[in-house]
Amino acid sequence: MAKSRKKSPPPLQFKGAWDYAPAPESTDPVQLKDHYELFIDGQFVPASSGNAFPSVNPATEKSLATVSEASAKDVNRAVRAARKAYEGVWSKTKPAERGKYLFRIARLIQERSRELAILETMDGGKPIRESRDVDLPLVAAHFFHYAGWADKLDYAFPGKTTTPVGVAGQVIPWNFPLLMAAWKLAPALATGNTVVLKPAETTSLSILKLAEIIQDADLPPGVVNFVTGAGDTGAALVRHKGIDKVAFTGSTEVGKNIRKALAGTEKRFTLELGxxxxxxxxxxxxxxxxxxxxxxxxxxxxxxxxxxxxxxxxxxxxxxxxxxxxxxxxxxxxxxxxxxxxxxxxxxxxxxxxxxxxxxxxxxxxxxxxxxxxxxxxxxxxxxxxxxxxxxxxxxxxxxxxxxxxxxxxxxxxxxxxxxxxxxxxxxxxxxxxxxxxxxxxxxxxxxxxxxxxxxxxxxxxxxPTSPFGGYKESGMGREGGLHGLLPYVELTRSAKGKR
Amino acid sequence: MKNAKDKDRLQVAKTYKLYLGGAFPRTESGRTIKVTDAKGNLLANACRASRKDCREAVVAARGACRGWAARSGYNRGQILYRAAEMLEGRSEQFTEELRSSGATSAQARREVAASVDRLVHYAGWADKYQQVFGTVNPVASSHFNFSLPEATGVVVIIASRDAPLLGLASMVAPAIAGGNTAVCLASESFPLSAITFGEVLHASDLPGGVVNLLTGQRDELIPPLSSHMDVNALVHVDLDDKERKQVEEDAALNLKRIIRRKPSNWFSDEVDGPYPILDLQEIKTTWHPIGQ
Known part of the structure; x- marks a missing residue:
């Protein structure tokens, strides 16, 4: 056959030609404590049970630190703090001021970007090139983008005015810990909600560093709360009666379970799944x-x-x-x-x-x-x-x-x-x-x-951050990013202008 | 079967059937439900649809999906406007049907008029909501990035118990204006005007399968629809707590979008607007390269 006469090119040889000298990033910028506690009402607090779990560096199999495991009791405490902050402070904070807090957080993230990138890589295993060049720049950009939305919500949805939903319970995965936290926190806070967020159990550390940044930014206590733990902690959060909205990123299987658990409730939800x-x-x-x-x-x-x-x-x-x-x-x-x-x-x-x-x-x-x-x-x-x-x-x-x-x-x-x-x-x-x-x-x-x-x-x-992201069919519902990413966090009511 | 107007001749009564895939078949089950007026006189033996009819309806709706969504907004608007014209022209008949289900003449006339107006309202939206909800996104990289709403797909509509015509029209219009296809479960107690509404749609060049209408018992027909794996969304207005919980649990099977409409009343212009269309849209974002 004519085809067999055509010679395929010899296979490329890579041996030796692709040996790079090691170029390790230093871990010096990252100062880790031995143990990290929950972040509730603006403070680091121990878990009520005293339980903790290790956060392992998947590249070395060594524990980097231990992290408190939040029980249903701790989740309850966090939700109450978020409710109090919502009613007492955050819903009364002027939109432009809300925005300024978010701008501040964005700046603090940029300033500590190298440290956070290294930690993200140590705790999660992703290449430093990606955490440095993709994750962290996007994290800061996301806060910047939504910061500016805070006082412009009246322009987002024609004929409607927006009000916040209330307290959001958010559960994020381990693949982009800080970035997923930014995707969840930034639009929620910009629109005037308060948050209880649970990071994945294998990647809590950068989120708890973010808690330090939130403290440094003087965000009012209780506006953002972090409860660390595994699936049980997440289940306690999404099932908690005191939250108004669930935002989940993770597997379709867990997403379906959450949807089922929310059946018959008044809770709103968005799912970003497989x-x-x-x-x-x-x-x-x-x-x-x-x-x-x-x-x-x-x-x-x-x-x-x-x-x-x-x-x-x-x-x-x-x-x-x-x-x-x-x-x-x-x-x-x-x-x-x-x-x-x-x-x-x-x-x-x-x-x-x-x-x-x-x-x-x-x-x-x-x-x-x-x-x-x-x-x-x-x-x-x-x-x-x-x-x-x-x-x-x-x-x-x-x-x-x-x-x-x-x-x-x-x-x-x-x-x-x-x-x-x-x-x-x-x-x-x-x-x-x-x-x-x-x-x-x-x-x-x-x-x-x-x-x-x-x-x-x-x-x-x-x-x-300006580009909406989210799924059709069993990949979830709702969008994150851009103008469409505001929608999951607002109630739309008819504005006076909309009257005919 | 009382002769309402003509004393000298026997009135020819209509057989009320289902509306499936652009045809008016009887239920495959051969079952009927007696529909009576307020005084208990027989109005019709309406179809009591079965689980199999539900499945047939979803197949018809799925089959019509791609073609309907691909129609231009202008064309969908024309068809909805045509439906308004047809409804207006048959307003006498609808008024009569609503009266037989207990409404006063004034109430019935008002409901028909409001239904016509709602269809006209959404006829106008069919080529506009894309501009209201679509965006061009100023991304930092060299891409032309834009987001547009696209129809969610096959939508089940559980009509309200009250306002059997206006409630149904108000839920169907935004669904199909946005390029979805629908399987509608008519009001259990007053199903007749829903089927006649199907005749209006049928006479409006609406492609077969875009709207399908079932009559029958809610408790029997909701579960096969809410648990159907090829249904993308379900819209309801007045499910009771138990029904709602069940429907939402079923929705977890394939992550159906469940939309609960909450009108203070169907006549209010609160019900209007593009947001009921948005409820049944998916936002698609495209990153298109920009050359050097």
Whole structure:
């Protein structure tokens, strides 16, 4: 056959050529206490039970500090503090003054940005390059953006005036601890609500540093409260009768449980849940740029990203070429010490999550998909996973429909635009999607038909405080970011101007 | 079956059926419910729809989804306005039907008029809410970033117990103006005007399946709809606490959006506006590259 006569290029050799000298970031800027307490009513207070749990550095498996575990009693205390602050202070604070507090917090975050980035990396395992260049700048930007909204809410929703909802109970995940806290806190505070927030149990430390910043900013006591702990603490918070609104970011499974628990109550809620985003590469795409985008889409933050591009849909005509380039690029990725500035993929956030990922690697192979991993060395201590591809994947495979939340990419191919759209939408999720093509009209055509809240064209995993983010279908409800991100935190009432 | 007007000839009474996928079939179950006027006279044997009818209705609504959402706002507005014209032209019939369910003539006329006006109001919104709720977002990177509302999909509408015509029209209009398709459960006690409303929609070039109407028993038909995995949202106004809890628990199965309308009364212009449309929209944000 003519095809076999065509020689494929020799495989690229990376051995030796990609040895970088270590470039570790110093941990000196981070001063950690041995133990961190709950942050309630403006004060650090011990948990009523006296229980504590360790916060482990997933790259070293060493405990960084212990953290108090909040019980239902502590949650109750925090909610009461938030209610008191809402009624006594925050709802009476002038909107412009509310905004100034948020500007202050944004500035303090910028000032301590290096320290916070290092801590985020130590506690969560993400590469320092990402926490320094992505997480922290976005955290500050988010506070800045919503600070300015505080006294402009009358302009946001035509014909309506806004009032705050009251006390918000917020539960955030471990993949972007400070950034998720910023996404939750900034719009809630700008619109005049008070907050009780629970960080994930593996990543409490940067949130408790944020508590120090909140103290430094002189935010009135009780406006923001942090209760640390695991699932039970979160359940106590969302079920607490004293909160008016629940905001949750996490898995679809837990999101559904929360929705069920809230059935029949008057509580409002927003959910930002899982995803299984398709990154769709058409044959007319800029291939090398698309390879970079796919790499960023799935390996950014170890794939611990709800909107990760975890399904690669390749047009058949370019599949072989694209996969060769993708595998070559994967070989160059450096997995290892998250504090090293050369590191591309850091540590898996926890032992449990590594087990989940490994479970899916077994499931994928058992279902008949073929596994490809890069050959990079892994450190001996810590939780690691090599960048992974699943080839020969069918749409019905669990690795093609379920969220793995790790550096694992399932590859499928398609022939026509319609087929690509059908495959992209063929999951219960609908958080994000990627379209790669040189044709602007195709971007709009496909983007229009994707049932997903965020569509990235010739890019992936981009975030901005002005850009609304959130899911369709089982990826959740409500938006965070921009003008639309105000809506979950306000009651709309008819303004006098709206009368006809 | 009393002859209301004509003493000399026997009136031809209408058989009230379901409205599914653009057709008027009887329920597959063959069951009926007696609908009587305030004095207990038989008005009709309406269909008592079954679980299977519910599923058929969702299939019809899903099938119509893509085409309807793809229609231009202008076109959806034209069709809604046409429905207002049809309703206006048949206002006598609707007044009569509402009167038979216990309303006074004045009340019935007022309800029909308000329903026409509500359809006109939402006909006008069909090509405007996108500009009210859409945004171009000033992101820091070199992207043209914009957010637009898109229809949520298949919406179940549980009509109010009172205002059988106005309540239904007020819930249907924002749903379909926004490009959704609907499966409506008519008022259990006064279902007749809902079916006649289906005839109005049918005569307005509304594509089959965009609105589907079921009559029957609420307690029997709400669960298969609220637990249906291919329903994206459910709108209600007066579910009791127990019903509401059940519906919201069912919603957890596939994270249906549950919208509770809370009008002080359906006649108020509070009910108007684009926000009931927004309730049944998803915001999609697109990042489009900007070249060097």
């Amino acid at each position: 995803g299984k985003a398709a990154n769709v590469i058409f044959e007319d795409a800029p291939i090398d740029q698309a390879v970079e985008g796919v790499i960023n889409g799935i390996f950014f933050n170890q794939g611990h990203v709800c909107c990760a591009g975890s399904r690669l849909l390749l047009q058949e005509s370019i599949a072989d070429l694209f996969l060769r380039k993708l595998k070559d690029r994967m070989e160059t990725l450096i997995v290892g010490d998250p504090l090293d500035k050369n590191t591309d993929i850091g540590a898996i956030n926890s032992k449990e999550q590594l087990q989940t990922i490994k479970k899916y690697l077994r499931i994928g192979e058992k279902e008949g998909a073929s596994l490809h991993q890069s050959s990079c060395p892994l450190p001996t201590k810590g939780y690691w996973c090599r960048p992974t591809l699943f080839l020969d994947v069918a749409q019905s495979h669990r690795v093609a429909t379920e969220e793995i939340f790790g550096p694992v990419l399932s590859v499928l191919t398609f022939r026509t635009v319609d087929e690509a759209i059908q495959m992209a939408n063929n999951v219960p999720y609908g958080l994000s999607g990627g379209v790669w093509t040189d044709k602007g009209s195709k971007i709009f055509r496909v983007g229009n038909e994707l049932r997903a809240g965020v569509v990235w064209a010739n890019t992936f995993n981009k975030f901005d």
